[in-house]
Amino acid sequence: MNKLIPNLELGAQLQMVVAVIFSILVFSSLIFFAWKKLKPGALIEELVVRLKSWWVICFVFLFAALAGPMATCIGLGILSFFALRELYTHLKLRESDRSILLVCYLCVPVQYYFAYKGWYNLFVSFLPVFMFISIPFLLVMTGDTKDIVRSMGLMPSSLMIGIFGISHMAMLVCHPALNTNPDVGKGLLLFLIFLTQINDVMQFTFGKLFGKHKIMPTVSPNKTWEGFIGGLISTTVIGYFMGFLTPLHSWQLIVVSFSVALFGFIGDAIVSAIKRDFGVKDLGDSIPGHGGYLDRIDSLTTAASPFFHIVYLMILI
Amino acid sequence: MKKLLLIFVHSILWRKIFTFFVGLRFYNTEILKHRKQYILIANHNSHLDSMAIMSAIPFKNIHRVHPIAAENFFSKNAIKKFMMVHFVNAVLIPTRRAKNEGESDPIEMMGKLLRHGESIILYPEGTRGEPGVMQDFKKGLALLIQMYPDIDVIPIYIEGLHQTMPKGASLILPYNCKMYVGNPITFDSYKIEDILGVAKSSILDAKNQSSLR
Structure with missing residues (x-):
């Protein structure tokens, strides 16, 4: 304990x-x-x-x-598991994919173990390098080639959406070089979460107030240029003033906040398109009033990894 | 003793596995709370169906609820049979009606349970069919309802468990699933075709309700 x-x-x-x-x-x-x-x-x-x-x-x-790195890793690991489960509920994979699906679920504890240990190289290469090669091969080994291309594409990609992005939040508090003082990682993590959620709220608010020109009418009618740009500017300003949470300087804060807003928007758009294709409004009903877990963390899935790597480059190089 | 075992296995163990690991969500289960005896009818696509329904039944009543299973399917394997009878509280019945004296008759076996105040879980489709496709109901359900018209018949729709553990699979994988308990059915006419028609449409009604959630 x-x-x-x-x-x-x-x-x-x-x-x-x-x-x-x-x-x-x-x-x-x-x-x-x-x-x-x-x-x-x-x-x-x-x-x-x-x-x-x-x-x-x-x-x-x-x-x-x-509450410390272990609590962060366990908590985010459970979140990743729920996100994967929501995706697989809708993906309609083949019955012969079931055993490989187990491998996909097992990637969650492995990835978070690497994060907890702070093994940076394994952490960044495990999913995009090793699993992207082994999962298609494991699928080949099942011997069922009908519609195999679909599974080969979907299963590794689901790992990127469900695990890879979110696990970078755990890496923020576990990376040894970032955490010479334990408050640095916690501050960065809080900064990231706060900013992505504020960005969601700001894009929504500006869109409701001034929205006229739709960005992607076929995907999500609520996303407008006015909301996007208003959210981008206000999130950058708020991020600049929240900078006391991070060890970053002024121009670095502007770049980081801007990228959080931009990549947050991208994640939101990607998950919206996924839902549109599945023909559902929400991916689940686990969080009352918000939909499923992925509906809530959609912008974090894409904002977390760019945030980590930009901060990493700025602080350590 | 048996009650404690069933509470532990279903109300605690399976319930936790279903809610946290599998991602099964239970809707409207409070309907089962204040009733003593009922016939539960459900669609059947997975071996997990019986465990899912058992884990939704309140502590107090659980030892008096029996899933009905086909004897010729489960008696082939002694371990499976033992597990079904002792851990799932199932009653195994033959799939054909008795033709001669001395043979056990499925309807008579279920009727005996109901006479003693026990409840049963019945899959009127008779077998695990194709997922999402409701097969025609077997006549046995209607015969039972004709004999015991005062017992509540409660429809249950289970969605998605066929993905968690399909026919022939032994691996349980997490998928978000739903279980919706409908309101007790009221029958206007006790003709066999009418009973089966109303029962089927009430399960489909529970299906529509669950898709709204």
């Missing part, structure tokens, strides 16, 4: 961010409570369900992020 929660003594900056997050939650809970009393309706019921889920998400995420 001591290893799981070494000590929850956090630096002053981290404490402040935790306080800010919970005051946002308390503040919006109070407003919603008053709103529900004064003007009951369907919209506020929906918002209350969402807010309740946000409370749970914040508690779980903050605990996983701050």
